[in-house]
Amino acid sequence: MSVLEASGLVIDVPGREDGQPLDFAIEPGQLWGVLGPNGAGKTTLLHTMAGLRAPRRGQVLLDGTSLARLRRRHLAQALGVVFQERQDGFPATVSETVLIGRHPFLSPWQQEGTEDLRLAEEAMARLELEDLAERLVSQLSGGERQRVAIATTLTQSPRLWLADEPTNHLDLRHQVAVMTLLAEQARNGRGVLLCVHDLNLAARWCDHLLLLYPDGDACWGAAQDMLVPDALERLYDQPLMVAEINSARVFVPSN
Ligand SMILES: Nc1ncnc2c1ncn2[C@@H]1O[C@H](COP(=O)(O)OP(=O)(O)OP(=O)(O)O)[C@@H](O)[C@H]1O
Numbered sequence: 222m223s224v225l226e227a228s229g230l231v232i233d234v235p236g237r238e239d240g241q242p243l244d245f246a247i248e249p250g251q252l253w254g255v256l257g258p259n260g261a262g263k264t265t266l267l268h269t270m271a272g273l274r275a276p277r278r279g280q281v282l283l284d285g286t287s288l289a290r291l292r293r294r295h296l297a298q299a300l301g302v303v304f305q306e307r308q309d310g311f312p313a314t315v316s317e318t319v320l321i322g323r324h325p326f327l328s329p330w331q332q333e334g335t336e337d338l339r340l341a342e343e344a345m346a347r348l349e350l351e352d353l354a355e356r357l358v359s360q361l362s363g364g365e366r367q368r369v370a371i372a373t374t375l376t377q378s379p380r381l382w383l384a385d386e387p388t389n390h391l392d393l394r395h396q397v398a399v400m401t402l403l404a405e406q407a408r409n410g411r412g413v414l415l416c417v418h419d420l421n422l423a424a425r426w427c428d429h430l431l432l433l434y435p436d437g438d439a440c441w442g443a444a445q446d447m448l449v450p451d452a453l454e455r456l457y458d459q460p461l462m463v464a465e466i467n468s469a470r471v472f473v474p475s476n
Pocket residue numbers: 234235257258259260261262263264265266
């Protein structure tokens with residue numbers, strides 16, 4: 222069973238004290254949310270968990286082996302990253318971009334096969350991108366591009382998803398569709414870690430939460446234990462009102 226684990230991990234946020242070392246494991250079937258204000262280090266944590274950024278101390282382990290000791294190809298197959306910022310390297314259509322998700326599984330000059338094409342088509346259908354398949358990604362709206370990025374990772378079908386604000390730019394219906402998709406990935410035995418600003422999306426869908434404070438302090442655990450109004454108010458430096466609707470907790474700024 223695959224597990225992505227932070228062990229004594231201190232992420233390298235420039236100019237910040239080390240803070241609390243992180244020790245947590247994303248098990249198959251778990252959906253983790255990372256909460257914290259702007260600049261707290263959520264993206265830095267996600268990139269460190271993906272092996273794209275060196276930690277200051279400690280390590281990230283995949284199936285018990287340090288990422289630093291694993292081959293890039295192995296990581297590219299196991300870990301799927303949905304980035305917050307994307308640059309268009311060269312002009313590519315939606316269908317070409319979504320197929321990039323299969324590249325970690327192909328040798329350098331190997332063409333995508335029928336199974337790769339099937340996975341890409343399924344992912345495009347799931348993200349409602351069929352009508353945009355031949356459009357250039359550079360000409361899409363922010364929300365459409367976000368759905369292309371998620372469809373690309375879905376085509377990759379990684380064991381662990383690392384998604385940086387995957388609902389960014391999405392309208393309400395697509396936010397729900399993407400959170401439902403990530404929860405389904407977890408239910409099917411994948412692990413998911415996502416950075417999220419919307420407390421209510423986190424409260425509804427995440428089963429584990431990691432709270433990252435701007436000074437490097439942190440706490441983590443089961444979502445119901447982390448969704449404590451005092452801790453969340455301190456996290457965001459923002460008073461909150463809490464309501465319960467259909468036995469779900471809802472958080473609203475109180476001023
Ligand atoms: N390459 C860099 N050089 C210098 N400082 C950086 C660099 N990358 C990030 N930082 C700083 O590190 C801190 C953490 O950044 P990070 O992007 O991880 O925060 P975040 O919690 O994801 O924020 P947001 O909610 O705004 O996306 C910020 O103060 C940021 O300015």
